[in-house]
Amino acid sequence: MLTTEEFELNMGPQHPSTHGVLRMVLKMDGERVVACDPIVGYLHRSIEKMAENRTFSQVIPVTDRLDYCTSMTSNYVYVLAVEALADITPPARGEYIRVIMTELNRIASHLLWYGTFCLEIGATTPFLYAFADREKILDLFEMASGARLLYNFIRIGGVGRDLSQAFLDRMMEFLDGWEPRVPMYEKLLDENPIFYNRTKGVGYLSQEKAKFYGVSGPNIRASGIPMDVRRDKPFAAYEDLEFDIPVFDEGDVFARYRARMEELRQSARILRQCFEKIPGGPATLPLNYRIKIPEGETYQHIESPRGDIGCYLVSKGGDMPWRCKFRTPSFVHIQIFRDLLPGVLIPDIMAICASFDIVLPETDR
Amino acid sequence: MIVEDLSNADCLVVPKEIYRQVAEFLKADAELDFDYLEFQTCADHPPENLNFVAYLRSLGKGHRVGLKIVMDRRHPALPTLADLWANADWNEREVFDLFGVVFHNHPDLRRLMMPEDWIGHPLRKDYLHPNVVKRPD
Numbered sequence: 001m002l003t004t005e006e007f008e009l010n011m012g013p014q015h016p017s018t019h020g021v022l023r024m025v026l027k028m029d030g031e032r033v034v035a036c037d038p039i040v041g042y043l044h045r046s047i048e049k050m051a052e053n054r055t056f057s058q059v060i061p062v063t064d065r066l067d068y069c070t071s072m073t074s075n076y077v078y079v080l081a082v083e084a085l086a087d088i089t090p091p092a093r094g095e096y097i098r099v100i101m102t103e104l105n106r107i108a109s110h111l112l113w114y115g116t117f118c119l120e121i122g123a124t125t126p127f128l129y130a131f132a133d134r135e136k137i138l139d140l141f142e143m144a145s146g147a148r149l150l151y152n153f154i155r156i157g158g159v160g161r162d163l164s165q166a167f168l169d170r171m172m173e174f175l176d177g178w179e180p181r182v183p184m185y186e187k188l189l190d191e192n193p194i195f196y197n198r199t200k201g202v203g204y205l206s207q208e209k210a211k212f213y214g215v216s217g218p219n220i221r222a223s224g225i226p227m228d229v230r231r232d233k234p235f236a237a238y239e240d241l242e243f244d245i246p247v248f249d250e251g252d253v254f255a256r257y258r259a260r261m262e263e264l265r266q267s268a269r270i271l272r273q274c275f276e277k278i279p280g281g282p283a284t285l286p287l288n289y290r291i292k293i294p295e296g297e298t299y300q301h302i303e304s305p306r307g308d309i310g311c312y313l314v315s316k317g318g319d320m321p322w323r324c325k326f327r328t329p330s331f332v333h334i335q336i337f338r339d340l341l342p343g344v345l346i347p348d349i350m351a352i353c354a355s356f357d358i359v360l361p362e363t364d365r
Numbered sequence: 366m367i368v369e370d371l372s373n374a375d376c377l378v379v380p381k382e383i384y385r386q387v388a389e390f391l392k393a394d395a396e397l398d399f400d401y402l403e404f405q406t407c408a409d410h411p412p413e414n415l416n417f418v419a420y421l422r423s424l425g426k427g428h429r430v431g432l433k434i435v436m437d438r439r440h441p442a443l444p445t446l447a448d449l450w451a452n453a454d455w456n457e458r459e460v461f462d463l464f465g466v467v468f469h470n471h472p473d474l475r476r477l478m479m480p481e482d483w484i485g486h487p488l489r490k491d492y493l494h495p496n497v498v499k500r501p502d
Contacts, residue, residue, distance in 0.1 A: 044478040048463075049487055053500045211400045211424060214452035227424055299420055299431065301403070312418070314408045323408035332452045339451075364478060 006034055011349070013042050020360025022334065024349075026341070033349065036341040038334050043364040051324040056082050056291055057156060059321065064150035066326060067362040069112055072105040073304035074362075075154040078324070080235060081300040081313040082156050086293045090285060094158035095236045096278040100171070101144070101153060102236075102302075103267045103274075108137040109305035110260050110267075113357045114185060117257070120354040121198050126188050133181065136174050143167055156291060158284020172275055179268050186261055199254040203340050203352035206251060213339070214332045217307025218263060219356055222248045222255035229303040241273050253355040260357075263305075292319050306330055306357050328362040376418070376431035384434055385444040391421060391430070392449050398423045399430065402450035405457060407464040409490045415441050415464065419453075436466070438489075445471040463488040 012023040021042035027035040047066060051059045059078060066074040076098060083090070090098075115130035138148045144167055145153040145160055153160045189195045205215070210223040220227050228245045230238045246262035248255040295317040301310035307329030314323040333356045340352055379387050391399040403420040410416060415438035422429040434443065445468040446453040457468045458477040465486035468474055476483060485492050 041476075041478040041480075046487060212451050214402050214450060225424060232427060297408075299403075308403070310403060312404070312406060312420075323406075325404070325406045327404035331455065335452055335455050 004030070020358075022353075022358070022360055022363075024337065024341075026349075028346075031345050033341050033344055033346070036337050038337050040331075040334060040360070040363050043361050045361075045365070047365045048324055048326070051321050053320065055319045056293060056321065057289055059324065060155060061150070061152045063326075064152055065361065066328065066365065067304070067306070067309075067330075067359050068149055069109045069359055070102075070105045070305050071149065071151050072101045072154060073302060073309060074326075075151065076102060077300060077302050077304075077309050077311045077326070078313075079154050079156055080302060081298055081311040081324075082291075082293060084298045084300050085296050085313060085315050086156075086291065088157050088285065088287070090158045091282050092237070092279045093162070093281050094283045094285075096274055097159045097163055097283055098154055098236045099238065099241070100163070100271060100274050100278075101141075101151075101159070103270050104137055104140060104171070106267045106305045107264055108134050108141075110264055111137075113260060113305075113354075117354040117357075118189065120350045121195065123189070123192075123195065126185060129181070129185065129188075133178055136178070140167065140171060140174065143170070155284065157287040158282075160284075162283040168275055168278070171271065175268055175271060179265075182261065182264055182268075189257070196254070198347075198351055199257060199355075200252060202253045202348050203344070203355060204250075204252050205336070205340065209336075209339065210251070213336045215307070215336060216329050216332065217303070217305070217357075218259040219256055219307065219333060221246065222259040223251040224249040227308075229301055229308055233301075235300075235302055237274070237277075240277065241270050243270050253351050256355040256357075290319050292317070293321075301327065304329065306359065306362070307333070326362075326365060328365065330356075330358045330360070330363045333358055334363055376433050378433045378435065381434050381436060381443065384432065385446070387432065388419070388421075388446050388449060398426055400424055402446070402452055402456075403429070405446075405453060405460060407460050407466060407488070409438065409464065409488065411438065411490050414438060415466070417441075417443060417460070417466065419446070441466040442469060443467075444469050447472055462486070465489065 006027055006029050009026045009028050011026055013021040023039040025037040026033050047062055050062055060075055063074040063078045064071040111130040111134040115127035118126040142148050145151040205223050207224050210220045226245050226247045231245055243266045246259055248258055293315040297314040299312045301308055310327035312325040313321055316322040391397050399421040401422040401424050403422055405419040408416045415436045417434040419432045457471055460466050461474055462476040462478050463486055
């Protein structure tokens with residue numbers, strides 16, 4: 001007689017589709033998942049402990065390593081918390097440069113996501129297009145900050161270096177050449193029946209569940225909740241800029257893909273406005289490098305490409321943070337796999353995991 | 366209850382005993398409607414205190430609040446919120462791992478970041494490890 005039984009399957013820590021070192025202990029019934037237990041911590045570098053032993057300015061390069069796809073937003077959220085405690089307002093030009101950098105980084109991060117997401121479900125061509133375009137943004141970052149991945153660019157009281165007119169012109173040149181390519185990205189996938197069957201209705205996340213789990217960013221907007229820190233609590237120059245927040249109600253993998261593609265267009269729209277509106281004057285305040293911050297605590301958050309990233313900062317009046325905690329979106333998004341994965345097939349795991357755009361260094365910190 | 370004004374959000378200092386009731390009330394009350402947990406964490410203040418904070422937000426109403434609990438750092442323990450907001454599960458596991466706070470009724474209280482056999486709680490200020498060199502003052 002044929003007998004069947006459930007078995008345990010370890011997916012990861014070294015698995016190409018987990019974007020880093022995530023291990024998922026799956027309980028399987030044949031090809032179907034019965035239970036999933038995500039295990040993180042393989043990339044724990046004690047960034048929060050390291051921050052307690054560095055001066056406020058020295059922590060900025062450490063925050064680069066939180067999320068290597070969007071170092072600008074990780075820099076920014078930490079700097080915003082320090083500035084809130086010290087009551088520093090950067091000059092208007094500095095605020096605009098920050099918006100330019102975070103939006104460029106959003107495009108770069110979404111392109112990286114687009115490429116790897118397609119790779120996950122078996123399409124190789126989009127990956128090559130996306131990375132060729134992302135390369136141009138990295139060149140722009142290199143021009144501004146000297147680095148391609150870990151920028152250390154957004155500093156307390158402003159930015160590391162002012163942007164030249166040559167940079168802004170080159171950014172516009174990039175946008176003019178790149179924006180017509182977005183419809184091409186979509187055309188590669190939208191009308192493809194294989195892609196459609198792999199993503200439509202897969203990994204459905206309801207509104208209630210999204211709130212219950214604390215999901216944020218494009219993932220919650222794909223479940224029908226218009227939540228965006230840029231709109232809810234405008235930081236930097238976002239108050240003066242016009243942009244839409246794309247919201248989709250379907251809540252499946254396809255909707256999360258659509259949400260990110262629409263965001264690419266909105267980011268380009270914001271960048272064009274910044275080019276028109278960027279004021280002159282100084283970009284940064286002349287501050288002492290070893291700045292002392294008054295006693296207090298604060299929580300600041302901004303919108304990163306992955307979602308709502310926050311920094312909880314406690315100062316005791318010295319030149320080093322007393323406690324520095326980062327609330328990272330991927331940390332929240334990985335927890336939802338326990339709920340979404342039971343019942344799906346193994347190939348759908350890749351599609352669902354990739355659609356949430358998780359980044360493990362940010363989760364483990 | 367004492368309301369402590371922080372630079373961008375009001376933080377309620379809540380006694381440990383009513384922390385769970387306050388959280389339940391904040392979630393259930395239709396006017397407050399705190400449906401979204403941002404994060405929970407701790408800050409160590411030796412020699413006596415261990416401060417726990419939890420930040421809540423209402424997506425519909427757009428307001429937020431911080432709950433702060435001052436604990437004795439020798440035997441810190443709190444009730445769990447994992448059944449009210451699901452992401453409290455891992456937040457509390459992380460706090461348990463790195464600060465040694467025990468959460469009662471937690472569904473699965475294991476270490477999250479550190480290996481299972483790790484000794485000590487690294488984010489405590491008095492934590493010492495042979496490989497960690499103290500920065501000169």
